[in-house]
Amino acid sequence: MKMLLNKSDIKDFQTDGVVVLRGIFKDWIDLLNKGADFHISNPSKSALIHKHEGSSGEFIEDFCNWERIKEYKDFVESSPLGSIAGQLMKSKSVQFFHDHFFYKEASSGVATPWHQDMPYYCVSGLQTVSFWIPLESRAQKVSLKCASGSHNLPKEIRPTSWADNESFYDDNDAFMNMPNLDNGDFDIKQWATEPGDVIAFNFKTVHGAKANMLPGTSKTLSFRLVGDDVVYRKRPGRTSPNFPDIGQENGERLREDWFPIIWRK
DSSP states (O other): OOOOOOHHHHHHHHHHSEEEETTTTGGGHHHHHHHHHHHHHSOOTTOEEEOOTTOSOOEEEEEOOTTTSHHHHHHHHHSTHHHHHHHHHTOSEEEEEEEEEEEEOTTOOOOEEEEOSGGGSSEEOSOEEEEEEESSOBOGGGSOEEETTGGGOSSEEOOBOTTTOOBSSSOGGGEEOOOOTTSSSSOEEEOOBOBTBEEEEOTTSOEEEOOOOSSSOEEEEEEEEEOTTOEEOOOSSOOSSOOTTOOOOTTOOOOTTTSOEEEEO
């Protein structure tokens, strides 16, 4: 199945590094909700649990579960995810990289700090896209926020541990500090969303989200995909997610037995 996007959607993604696509996955939300509910009760052994001092709720995140959770697998293999990714990235093929689940309990008090995804990953390239899919209505003030054009910064931003703000790697010269996002140099994009909407952004787009101080829980799924020019990059430390047994060298295309091609033009 091919899902056609407006030319303006593709242009905005290429220019701004982020675009909101309205209702594009509305027929898949029930399936994803079913998978997410199972996931909450059955997290993986590597799931991370964050809790802010003085807050009653927890923030749980978990990577790489698409093969063990049937609903996620069905979505990856049967939805227009790959076609949409290929059009946004202007790529002739699309590889599935990984999935990422976020579950914020009521009043969790844990914000997602400003960051780029790319520096945490074992890849490099321009043709990348992350699909941020909220599973319930999200007011603008608590939705994902993205710095338009930040995917074109001259260096990757120094990755840090969210637990203690320590640098993720020792190779600090390869990275730049987080720019001042409050001085007007960047247009901060933030949209209210409904189930079925998706915010798609480049791995290098700076983004974050406020803490959930609302009385309800929030569930969000992210699916990360890569295109023709993306290759393996060995980092000077543990990546997130980590693939310790990947067995690849710098500059190689990602192995297809781990990261399958889900769409070709």
